[in-house]
Amino acid sequence: MTKSLGVLVLIAVMFAVVSSSDMYAQAKKAPKPIKGQVVSFNDVVFGGKGNITKDQAKELAEKGNPIVFKSGKTIYFVYNEDGSFAGKKLASYANNETVGIVGKTKKVNGINIIIASIIESM
């Protein structure tokens, strides 16, 4: 009786492990890039479209102005996986019509954030 109970517990534990592995796999599965453009946050705030060239974006980023990512009507602040702000990195992509970012999205105090694992022109 004790033996069969033990076997049942073991099966239950194995099932739980396999189920959680599946869930984990699903959570990581198929990260699709978010598509959008690199824009100047200041320009967007003051009613512009935010369009900038790579050189302009790099200059703005050097001066501390935020370079952000616009996908549809949503503005994202992009961060590197190490937690640093990715504005300077993003500036290098400003010449591309479409940029794809693979990463995790978050909303912090109403601000949209992407923690980017890959940034690539498309």
Added chain:
Amino acid sequence: MLNKIKFFALIGFALAIVLNSCDTNSTNPTDNEKQPKPQPISNLQATSIDNNTIKLMYDLSPSETNALFQDYQLVVTPGTYAPVVITKGNNLVQLTNLDEGTIYTISIVARYTNDSVSTPVSIEWSPATRFELNNNDALIRVYESASDLGSGLRLFSPAPDNAPRTYTVANGANWDLGLYTKDSKLVFGSATKIDYKYPTMPAPTQMLDEVFNTNSLNELFDSNAMNAGARDSKYAETTFDLTSPTYTNNLVFYVRKYEPGNTRYNYAKVLVKKNPNGAGYLQGSSPNRYIEMQISYQKTPDVPFAKVGSNNNSK
């Protein structure tokens, strides 16, 4: 009788002058032949480091063991480059301040302390631009077929990019090379030979049928032009299976294409990096795995790094 004596005396005098002058003229060549002369270097090869630097490698002169051996002297033409003295035992030389697209003749002689020099050994070469980053100042990557990111590469995208650039299938017209990973394949090659449904077909890009296993582009020395001799007929639009077990190191492919509007080839060497964290060439996580590349690109058409000599070999 007196006339005869005078005649023979005159002949004798003339002969004496001729013989004397012959002696004088033959003294130098005889001396030169007696001078020991160093043997030349051999197997002179070159590689392009960047758009103004090339590196040379050669086998040292066997005469280095001779007590008379002094050094090597290298001469670069055209231009106003001072001769370079290379110390004994040194078989690697880097030349800078060169211009991309100019085909330089580089000659090296071995020298003895008695002023005699070896037969010169020469090579013709031109530096080429090295790209380790793409138009976004990021590493040059193309992604697996399942990824929404680009699987195609343009070797050199003109201004404002002025660098290699990755494109998706939607921009397939811009592809030179591509990556295909469907059905567990790992195929890399001419975009025209890869099975994607391009909205507009890309232009032809040819690859040499030979793959070079090497650590880096800096170590891929060659004594021949990229199109030298039989090589020229071995370029074709083609693909390579990167799962081949014979590929164990970083790989270099020789590539050429007509840039838009041109009818002469631009040449490039494309290095595909081996995965530093495992086997094979794919890196990263599915479905955004990628291969990473470096590119040596000659911006001037019809300059296959080394120049083909009249004998179809690099000089």
